Amino acid sequence: MTEYTKPLPKADPVTAPFWESLKREKIEVQRCDDCEAHIFYPRALCPHCSSRRLKWTPVSGRGRIYTLTIVHKAPGPAFKADAPYVVALVELDEGCRMMTNIVDAPADPDHVRIGMPVEIVYHHVTDDVTLPKFRPVVRAEA
Amino acid sequence: MPTRQAAVVGVAESDEIGVVPNKSTLQLQGEAVLNALDDAGLALRDVDGLFTAGFRTTEVAEYLGIHPRYYDGTHVGGSSFVVHLGHAAAAIASGRIEVALIVHGESGRSRVGLPASASSAQGMEGQFENPYGMPGAPGAYSMACARHMHQYGTTDRQLAEIAVAARQWARLNPRAFKRDPLTIEEVLASPYVSWPFRKLDCCLVTDAAGAVVVTSVERARDLKKAPVRVLGWGEGHDHQIISQMPDVTSGPGRISGPDAFAMAGVKHADVDVAEVYDSFTYTVLTSLEDLGFCRKGEGGDFVSGGRIAPGGDFPLNTSGGGLSYTHPGMFGIFTIIECIRQLRGDFRGQGLRQVADAKIGLVHGTGGKLSATGTAILAAD
Ligand SMILES: [Zn+2]
Numbered sequence: 243m244t245e246y247t248k249p250l251p252k253a254d255p256v257t258a259p260f261w262e263s264l265k266r267e268k269i270e271v272q273r274c275d276d277c278e279a280h281i282f283y284p285r286a287l288c289p290h291c292s293s294r295r296l297k298w299t300p301v302s303g304r305g306r307i308y309t310l311t312i313v314h315k316a317p318g319p320a321f322k323a324d325a326p327y328v329v330a331l332v333e334l335d336e337g338c339r340m341m342t343n344i345v346d347a348p349a350d351p352d353h354v355r356i357g358m359p360v361e362i363v364y365h366h367v368t369d370d371v372t373l374p375k376f377r378p379v380v381r382a383e384a
Numbered sequence: 385m386p387t388r389q390a391a392v393v394g395v396a397e398s399d400e401i402g403v404v405p406n407k408s409t410l411q412l413q414g415e416a417v418l419n420a421l422d423d424a425g426l427a428l429r430d431v432d433g434l435f436t437a438g439f440r441t442t443e444v445a446e447y448l449g450i451h452p453r454y455y456d457g458t459h460v461g462g463s464s465f466v467v468h469l470g471h472a473a474a475a476i477a478s479g480r481i482e483v484a485l486i487v488h489g490e491s492g493r494s495r496v497g498l499p500a501s502a503s504s505a506q507g508m509e510g511q512f513e514n515p516y517g518m519p520g521a522p523g524a525y526s527m528a529c530a531r532h533m534h535q536y537g538t539t540d541r542q543l544a545e546i547a548v549a550a551r552q553w554a555r556l557n558p559r560a561f562k563r564d565p566l567t568i569e570e571v572l573a574s575p576y577v578s579w580p581f582r583k584l585d586c587c588l589v590t591d592a593a594g595a596v597v598v599t600s601v602e603r604a605r606d607l608k609k610a611p612v613r614v615l616g617w618g619e620g621h622d623h624q625i626i627s628q629m630p631d632v633t634s635g636p637g638r639i640s641g642p643d644a645f646a647m648a649g650v651k652h653a654d655v656d657v658a659e660v661y662d663s664f665t666y667t668v669l670t671s672l673e674d675l676g677f678c679r680k681g682e683g684g685d686f687v688s689g690g691r692i693a694p695g696g697d698f699p700l701n702t703s704g705g706g707l708s709y710t711h712p713g714m715f716g717i718f719t720i721i722e723c724i725r726q727l728r729g730d731f732r733g734q735g736l737r738q739v740a741d742a743k744i745g746l747v748h749g750t751g752g753k754l755s756a757t758g759t760a761i762l763a764a765d
Contacts (some may be wrong), residue, residue: 251511252504283512283628309531309632311523312579321517326576329516329523331627341513341627351579356534373515 247320250371257284259298264372267364271338273299282338303362304379305334310356312349328354332376346377354378390473390484391604391611392762394424394597395721398489401592401710402561408497410447412489412593412712417448420595425608426483431597433481435472437464437488438714439499444487454481460621461751462661464488465596465717466758469747470617472598482599486720489593492712496591509625519578521663524626524753526581529666532633533580536681538669540580542688544571546665547584547707549693554704556694556737561588562708585665587706587715594717596724601765610765612727615650615744617760618643626753633681637674637748640759644746645676648761652677655761656742657726658698659719661749662705668692671748675759694736702726702739716749716758723747727764 253261260283263270273280274288275295287294310330316322328344344354345363360376367373396419398404398412407415421427434452436444441455456471458464465486472484491498504510518524532538548568554560566584574583604611620636620643623629645652652675660675662668669683677698678686692700701707703722706715723745725731731738745762 248517249510249514250505251515252506253511254506257511283508309527309534311519311526311530311581312576313517313519313523314576314578315519315522316517317519317523324517326579327517329518329527331527331632339627341516341518343516356531371515 246367248367249320250368256286260284261371263298264364264374265366268300269303269362269374270298270300271336272296280334280336280338282340301334301336305332305360305376307331307344307354307356307358307360308333308339310344310354312351312354330354330376332360340374343375344377345375387479388477388600388602390476390598390614391601391765392469392596392598392614392720392724393604393607393609393611394420394422394426395724396420396423396595397559397718397721398593401559402590403493404491404591405494405496407491407591409489409491410444410497412491412591413444413487413595414447416489416593416595417485417487420597423609424597426597430483431485433472433475433484435465435468435484435486437468460756460758462663462714462716463749463751463756463758464714465720466617466747466749466760467619467756469596469598469614469720469760470619470758473614473617476598476600482603484598486596486598486717487593488714488717490712490714491591493589493591513625513627521753522578522581522586525664525666526578527626528629528632528670528754529664530580532666532670535633536684538684540572540582541568542684543585543665543669544568545688546662546668546692547571549687549690549696550662550701550705550707552693553702554708556734557704557709560704560709561590562704581664581666587663587711588708590710590712592710592712594721596717596720610728612724613763613765615761615763616644616646616648617758618647620757622755624752624755629754632754633670635670635674635750635754636757637671637750637759640757641675641748644759644761650744650761654744655746656699656744657702657723657739658700658746659702659723659748660700661715661719662701662707663715663750665707667750668700670754671750671757674757675746675748699739714751716751719747719749720760723762727762
């Protein structure tokens with residue numbers, strides 16, 4: 243296996259449960275006990291209502307593309323071979339948004355569109371880090 | 385109600401701008417400072433307030449050999465210097481300082497003596513954006529633009545109008561970096577950087593510095609150039625990283641714009657010339673909407689048909705802007721420099737280079753990833 247040279251996230255005490263959940267292939271985010279919002283990225287307080295009562299909660303891993311860009315000029319050598327590739331903001335069905343890559347689809351605005359339903363794929367990029375990527379939801383029956 | 389009104393009395397760039405590989409970042413800043421003070425008829429020893437971003441205020445003061453008793457290092461990216469202008473005007477109004485110096489410059493292209501910048505893998509951007517190969521500003525602004533196109537039908541041809549108008553203005557400015565003729569078709573034929581942005585939707589990268597000197601209107605009357613009064617200002621804050629932007633189609637100009645207009649007591653129709661930070665073509669389009677020159681979603685129509693080009697009825701980015709004049713890394717300071725020159729009538733006798741009868745000007749900076757804005761409204765005395 244070749245060495246992974248792309249930037250890796252370094253968890254902090256508040257965000258660690260998110261990264262740990264991905265390693266188990268179960269995505270969890272915080273949910274506010276007071277205003278009931280799912281929040282992302284993880285915090286010590288709810289950015290909507292300032293409550294400290296946040297609870298780690300499994301979410302579906304499904305959502306829709308809120309917006310995207312197709313990167314032709316990569317930010318550095320580690321991503322160069324991947325270009326063009328899709329960086330997107332995905333809005334989870336539970337309401338919070340996260341950045342990700344859209345995979346298993348052509349990096350083409352005719353194939354990857356705003357509003358498109360997507361689902362999580364777990365990319366175990368190193369022994370310690372699993373990144374949440376998303377792919378278009380394909381209907382089972384032809 | 386301010387006790388004293390502030391006025392801009394001196395503006396300048398560094399001796400050279402563009403490709404200046406033989407000069408460091410701080411040297412460029414030093415040149416701009418001396419040139420701006422000379423424009424005002426003041427000296428470094430007169431400066432008692434220092435405003436800078438991206439550098440420590442102590443670092444810049446040390447290099448210049450000054451000991452300011454008031455300093456402000458508010459760093460909200462390219463909008464910082466318009467925000468500084470408001471802060472300087474407030475400090476002058478309160479009587480705290482007499483002469484404010486705002487300075488910024490970078491050896492952005494040649495990269496001589498830039499401050500170290502490293503984003504931490506444990507910061508929020510390091511954890512939640514960088515692992516996906518997010519290409520910084522071009523990626524963030526293009527994501528916002530893609531959503532704007534989806535929601536409002538904005539087209540790449542409308543974006544190209546902005547690049548072409550900037551180039552037409554640059555052709556009138558001998559200091560502009562790019563002065564070749566440019567057509568909409570050429571913009572649309574340039575390669576994608578980060579869809580939907582093409583190369584010619586993106587600002588330049590140059591070596592340049594700029595400085596702005598502000599004092600009270602009373603003191604200004606004794607100086608070399610006609611003062612330009614600071615009528616009103618506003619600042620707006622939204623998010624830091626693009627994945628946290630609540631509505632990517634609407635930036636914090638919706639906060640800074642109305643605040644600046646209300647304080648100035650002027651209406652949109654009163655604005656004779658506008659200098660709106662054009663990090664990307666789209667930045668202009670969404671800023672004009674956020675500022676209220678047109679409704680959200682109508683920016684594409686607003687900039688079309690040559691309206692913002694020389695001779696059009698909405699003179700915008702009359703230097704050629706960050707797209708064609710210069711852009712060392714954070715352009716905001718140059719919006720002020722150009723606006724002051726227009727309001728003083730510095731280009732009289734140079735045809736379309738001078739906006740005729742320019743009395744009221746608007747400057748607007750956008751920083752970070754559409755993260756923060758500063759707006760100021762200026763008036764010829
Ligand atoms: Zn809450």
